[in-house]
Amino acid sequence: MNAPVQQPALRHQHAASYYAASSLPQPELAVLEGERVADVCVVGGGFSGLNTAIELAERGFSVVLLEAHKIGWGASGRNGGQLIRGVGHGLDQFANVIGVDGVRQMKLMGLEAVEIVRQRIERFQIPCDLTWGYCDLANKPQDLEGFAEDASELHSLGYRYATRLLQAHEMHSVVGSDRYVGGLIDMGSGHLHPLNLALGEAVAAGQLGVKLFEQSAVTRIDYGPEVKIHTARGTVRAKTLVLGCNAYLNDLNPQLGGKVLPAGSYIIATEPLSAEQAHALLPQNMAVCDQRVALDYYRLSADRRLLFGGACHYSGRDPKDIAAYMRPKMLAVFPQLAGVNIDYQWGGMIGIGANRLPQIGRLKEQPNVYYAQAYSGHGLNATHLAGKLLAEAISGQHSGGFDMFAKVPHITFPGGKHLRSPLLALGMLWHRMKELV
Numbered sequence: 001m002n003a004p005v006q007q008p009a010l011r012h013q014h015a016a017s018y019y020a021a022s023s024l025p026q027p028e029l030a031v032l033e034g035e036r037v038a039d040v041c042v043v044g045g046g047f048s049g050l051n052t053a054i055e056l057a058e059r060g061f062s063v064v065l066l067e068a069h070k071i072g073w074g075a076s077g078r079n080g081g082q083l084i085r086g087v088g089h090g091l092d093q094f095a096n097v098i099g100v101d102g103v104r105q106m107k108l109m110g111l112e113a114v115e116i117v118r119q120r121i122e123r124f125q126i127p128c129d130l131t132w133g134y135c136d137l138a139n140k141p142q143d144l145e146g147f148a149e150d151a152s153e154l155h156s157l158g159y160r161y162a163t164r165l166l167q168a169h170e171m172h173s174v175v176g177s178d179r180y181v182g183g184l185i186d187m188g189s190g191h192l193h194p195l196n197l198a199l200g201e202a203v204a205a206g207q208l209g210v211k212l213f214e215q216s217a218v219t220r221i222d223y224g225p226e227v228k229i230h231t232a233r234g235t236v237r238a239k240t241l242v243l244g245c246n247a248y249l250n251d252l253n254p255q256l257g258g259k260v261l262p263a264g265s266y267i268i269a270t271e272p273l274s275a276e277q278a279h280a281l282l283p284q285n286m287a288v289c290d291q292r293v294a295l296d297y298y299r300l301s302a303d304r305r306l307l308f309g310g311a312c313h314y315s316g317r318d319p320k321d322i323a324a325y326m327r328p329k330m331l332a333v334f335p336q337l338a339g340v341n342i343d344y345q346w347g348g349m350i351g352i353g354a355n356r357l358p359q360i361g362r363l364k365e366q367p368n369v370y371y372a373q374a375y376s377g378h379g380l381n382a383t384h385l386a387g388k389l390l391a392e393a394i395s396g397q398h399s400g401g402f403d404m405f406a407k408v409p410h411i412t413f414p415g416g417k418h419l420r421s422p423l424l425a426l427g428m429l430w431h432r433m434k435e436l437v
């Protein structure tokens, strides 16, 4: 049995996002009271939890989902909205664990992950401003060499969407800045309003029979053949538990918590721009990301604001004034925005894993406890894949995908709860200094 966790122990209470101000009506969901019994209890109302719940309900399971705050309150409702192909980073490093064919299967799953999002939006008619078109931006010539390899790998995987390498002189067709030396366009990736996607998925889950509860933080878990999950005012008894809390897990399960490092990332939203201004920044309305360790990622919203995100803070300390911190980064790319107001500023926690592969598996000591976490800032698609893989495993369907992810070992960050972030912050500083030489 776990010691009770201090709740609310979620230490990162960032300001509400632009998405919250422009969202669909948020459903009023009940607080858990009394006792409930279900086949599966899912903890976390972000994409991981919602999609696992949907996939389980579709397979006939009774599911209770518990969210500490509101649906989409965590990273899922405050991210950059960039829906980009691929899972993990440098997958070839896992060939010694899952084999060369396993690596290829994982790369294919990274493409399938976007298709799951596409199908979910289509099937449940979720109005979330889905727009296709994404471009990787090269900061230096070596990045462009990497893009050429990526493009040829996509071709060898049978990728069915258009991709195109861009040289420096073509960059203004995608982004109105002189900062980049090339790019890789991918028409099978794109961008969307992430909170509206999460809210739409919550409605879909409810329609499929999932019982969703908000303001119902799990405070204690009694493990065993039947798991008992406690909140302040209720309990759930379930045969199976799924933990989908990612960077907000805190001490709920210290073993899993030690493998994911919360890091702050921040976004500003400008005031709405004129059609001409918006077109001058991103003429093809694509989402874009550069290639630096502390990368810039940006795109236009449906109401023509520039949503400019960046940074990756491991220190546990947020900038005092996010707009003052992010604005110079935005102006370094688009000096023409000097006179433009910033209407919204917010942040959220990314869950970093040491090897950058999403952690999808089940606990050795408690085989009826499953988890998905550590998407390392690239989780919009991967969470949807995780939901499918977890539901397959829980229902005994063997596609092989879950086993492949579960086989890859993940280290616990050294330094314990208090030292691991400062240690990693030092490591990141070293990587950034390397970029400057």
Ligand SMILES: Cc1cc2nc3c(=O)[nH]c(=O)nc-3n(C[C@H](O)[C@H](O)[C@H](O)COP(=O)(O)OP(=O)(O)OC[C@H]3O[C@@H](n4cnc5c(N)ncnc54)[C@H](O)[C@@H]3O)c2cc1C
Residues within 6 Å of the ligand: 043, 044, 045, 046, 047, 048, 049, 066, 067, 068, 069, 070, 071, 072, 073, 074, 075, 076, 077, 078, 079, 080, 081, 082, 083, 084, 216, 217, 218, 219, 244, 245, 246, 247, 248, 249, 250, 252, 265, 266, 267, 297, 309, 347, 348, 349, 350, 351, 372, 373, 375, 376, 377, 378, 379, 380, 381, 383
């Ligand atoms: C600023 C930012 C920008 C990003 N940009 C992108 C992007 O453009 N593209 C991309 O692919 N990825 C991006 N990401 C990453 C992506 O958002 C995440 O990988 C993904 O949303 C993780 O989803 P999740 O459901 O696992 O976690 P979350 O969405 O964080 O959800 C976890 C939920 O668990 C709940 N919870 C925690 N503890 C408890 C408890 N004890 N009881 C009940 N509930 C609990 C929390 O309240 C939270 O709602 C970004 C992340 C951030 C923070």
